[in-house]
Amino acid sequence: MNASTNNFEQPTLSPSSLNGKRVVVVGGKTGIGLGIALSAYAAGASVIVASRRITSVEQHPELVNFEQVTLDIADEAAVRKTFDIIGPFDHLVVTSGPGFGTWGTFMADDMRGVRSYMDAKFMGSWACARYAAPHLQVGGSITFLTGGTAARPKLGLAAVVAAFAAVESLSGSLALEMAPIRVNTIRPGYIDTGLWNVLSVDERIALNERVRTTFPARHAGATEDVGHAALFLMTNPYVSGTVIEVSGGENLVPSVF
Template identity: 70%
Template structure:
């Protein structure tokens, strides 16, 4: 039933404030994950970043504000142990995934590449959500990260397209399965981070120029753009089961990558 206008006027206004909330970012020590961690911290959250190894704050001053937990998303026992050690918290963001180019081609001599990619992205996301859910406080949320390839197939990226589509379907299923925990996915476009360092510098600069010339936003995406979207999904209590595109309009244009 719709509330009368007088009651609606006194309803709480959602804000981006995360003061007093504890956030766990799996893969939060670099690239998009670091952008999410920094954005949540800026909004007042206590942030735990999880990855396969701890990093000295002396070597990485940008991590000094965060707690660190060791977690390998391909090892379910390690995932379970990590979340049991973390204890109660409010929001989970899973940004971790395999390295660029690790998936292999469709007609590769064997299927090790795609199996590894599925294990590291889809099943890893599944395991994180499965073992985090019992520890999420009331009003909690889970956010996954995919990419534009999940919505528009590209030559040579069959494993990526299929895996991203599977993660997005998983988030919608879990929005029902885990309700009232909210579950969403962010679908970034080209985000200019060190993720691209595996490619030759000339190739990366060509991609950057194509993005600037072709994407409606006319600029490169940043990890902070995705971090802003993640904070929105954590703090808006009425958004669940959705895919939020943060791509500068990538899917509206044809460009070559």
């Protein structure tokens, strides 16, 4: 079929444009979530960032262009209320999760750590998608966030690996269940964010250098790298049920951690 006889409607937006769209980023005030929120705003979107508390823009001027709403991802009733308040919007990105080291170990004295982690990461992602669904506009999308351990388990991270794998499976299932709303997942590798402040300055510098010299991309991941992937998933109408890895080729080389 040639172009003159092709009756399919073509997208009117450029691949990177979010002009006139409303984007909600759950966990969009720091780290990867903030990087995605900034990328969406730069692409023309009105951005709403959702987290447990409102943050002063005087103290955090990077948030000045965003609308802020409160949302506790572990509280189902609160999640429902927040999305009812937000109303109609176009794209949801769920980046939030429990803090570093909160998951416990497989043989811990009890299972509180894993239950808490699964509730916040997996059930929280489920709740956000569930209560966002009635408000998503035609052509909308949901993007979840996991991590490289979903594909490359590490010692002591059984809860994290299980939660990430569950979110990725949920993403594929919802791509079918919510169609034509598109549902995808981003799986980042090492990204240089405040998450790594648990290391000393020297340790963090050394880690970044190992990443730059070892990973095939020869680049330490930045939040804008994940933001770029999020824009692709929000604006490409033919991508659904996909996990996109943004890792610089991390899983192709021996671990640097």
